[in-house]
Amino acid sequence: MYQVKLFNKISKVGLDRLDPANYTCSEDFDQYDAVLVRSAKLHDTKFPENLKCIARAGAGVNNIPLDRCAEEGIVVFNTPGANANAVKELVVCGLMLASRDIVGGIEWTKSLAGTPDIGPAAEKGKSKFAGPEIMGKRLGVIGLGAIGVQVANAAVGLDMEVWGYDPYLSVDGALKLSRAVKHITDVNEIFANCDYITLHVPLTPDTKYIINEDAVAKMKDGVRIINIARGELVDEDVMAAALACGKVARYVSDFASDAMLAQKNAVIMPHLGASTPESEDNCAKMAAAEIREFLEYGTIRNSVNFPNLKVPYEGGHRLCLIHKNVPNMIAQITSTLSAQGMNIENMGNRSRGDYAYTIVDVNGVPTDAVLDAIRAVDGMIRVRSIENL
Numbered sequence: 001m002y003q004v005k006l007f008n009k010i011s012k013v014g015l016d017r018l019d020p021a022n023y024t025c026s027e028d029f030d031q032y033d034a035v036l037v038r039s040a041k042l043h044d045t046k047f048p049e050n051l052k053c054i055a056r057a058g059a060g061v062n063n064i065p066l067d068r069c070a071e072e073g074i075v076v077f078n079t080p081g082a083n084a085n086a087v088k089e090l091v092v093c094g095l096m097l098a099s100r101d102i103v104g105g106i107e108w109t110k111s112l113a114g115t116p117d118i119g120p121a122a123e124k125g126k127s128k129f130a131g132p133e134i135m136g137k138r139l140g141v142i143g144l145g146a147i148g149v150q151v152a153n154a155a156v157g158l159d160m161e162v163w164g165y166d167p168y169l170s171v172d173g174a175l176k177l178s179r180a181v182k183h184i185t186d187v188n189e190i191f192a193n194c195d196y197i198t199l200h201v202p203l204t205p206d207t208k209y210i211i212n213e214d215a216v217a218k219m220k221d222g223v224r225i226i227n228i229a230r231g232e233l234v235d236e237d238v239m240a241a242a243l244a245c246g247k248v249a250r251y252v253s254d255f256a257s258d259a260m261l262a263q264k265n266a267v268i269m270p271h272l273g274a275s276t277p278e279s280e281d282n283c284a285k286m287a288a289a290e291i292r293e294f295l296e297y298g299t300i301r302n303s304v305n306f307p308n309l310k311v312p313y314e315g316g317h318r319l320c321l322i323h324k325n326v327p328n329m330i331a332q333i334t335s336t337l338s339a340q341g342m343n344i345e346n347m348g349n350r351s352r353g354d355y356a357y358t359i360v361d362v363n364g365v366p367t368d369a370v371l372d373a374i375r376a377v378d379g380m381i382r383v384r385s386i387e388n389l
């Protein structure tokens with residue numbers, strides 16, 4: 001029986017994919033084999049020794065200590081693209097919120113409740129909330145991954161002129177991107193030329209404060225910025241000053257902070273990007289499938305800290321080995337197994353940065369002595385023997 005610790009509320013549709021005959025899910029476990037999480041911060045969480053994997057039902061993994069997990073042989077997954085449509089829809093809404101003062105207008109209209117002749121009174125005040133159309137304006141999309149591509153294509157459909165920047169654009173992303181999107185290779189061109197800028201990069205040490213004093217100084221007066229990606233991508237001191245002087249006409253963000261809530265021209269939402277039943281279900285289903293494939297077969301799919309690897313199972317007993325990516329590991333694994341009298345029926349190996357993953361199917365159930373001998377190989381991080389495969 002595998003125990004799955006829930007650090008956030010996870011859609012039932014996903015939890016239902018974890019067969020109760022083999023899995024129990026709870027928020028209360030101290031010992032657990034797997035974690036299901038959304039945005040809960042795990043940096044200060046001490047993980048139990050039996051934790052094997054963490055599945056983030058969502059895209060951003062900045063809430064998870066990826067390096068520590070890699071060192072401890074804990075595989076971290078996310079669910080690429082599973083909430084991209086939900087975010088794209090909120091960004092389209094964000095373009096409108098960044099244009100006309102829709103929120104201010106709604107609040108003001110509410111304040112008229114009970115006013116005699118409310119219709120004409122509302123008409124009289126509406127010009128305060130007017131703003132430009134997006135058609136024909138230039139939108140800069142920074143980050144062309146699952147979300148950025150969808151946002152860029154949707155904005156083309158709304159007759160915007162779209163510029164896109166992503167130095168690591170994948171082949172898949174390029175194939176999905178509308179040909180009408182102008183590919184930009186220097187982010188400063190986006191800063192200098194766009195009327196609207198939307199952020200779709202992960203939060204990493206490289207992207208923190210991508211919107212900083214230099215970037216804002218290059219921007220057009222009255223630029224409108226949408227940030228449904230992460231609050232820390234924007235230096236809020238800089239943004240507060242830019243909003244106060246009108247350099248940035250409006251900032252639409254999905255991340256609350258006192259500094260931004262104090263700004264008249266900031267529209268702040270409570271991290272609503274992925275909060276649709278469809279995307280919550282999609283993310284939870286994908287995350288549950290990743291946990292099952294890993295715990296039951298050793299397959300790694302959509303990991304953010306280990307290589308992906310699937311070895312078709314054709315019989316034998318499966319060993320899953322997480323180790324350092326250093327010379328001689330495979331030779332040591334195979335020679336250790338053969339010294340213990342075991343034959344390798346099938347195997348696969350992939351590496352990623354400092355780490356590697358090997359799946360070995362052997363011709364019998366390894367004894368504790370065999371497992372201990374493999375554990376003793378220099379550079380080995382974790383040895384798991386899959387029972388009942």
Ligand SMILES: NC(=O)c1ccc[n+]([C@@H]2O[C@H](COP(=O)([O-])OP(=O)(O)OC[C@H]3O[C@@H](n4cnc5c(N)ncnc54)[C@H](O)[C@@H]3O)[C@@H](O)[C@H]2O)c1
Binds near residue numbers: 275
């Ligand atoms: N508000 C929400 O609820 C919500 C929901 C989903 C995702 N997000 C955020 O959006 C981010 C992006 O999500 P995604 O699903 O598109 O992820 P993704 O991994 O598919 O795309 C990220 C893209 O950013 C690119 N990138 C990385 N560094 C870059 C840089 N310095 N400049 C330009 N591009 C760079 C990558 O090459 C990749 O194509 C997530 O990491 C998360 O922080 C927020």
Ligand SMILES: O=C(O)[C@H](O)COP(=O)(O)O
Binds near residue numbers: 040059060083271275
């Ligand atoms: O990175 C993500 O997927 C989003 O920020 C969604 O976070 P949530 O699952 O906490 O809504």
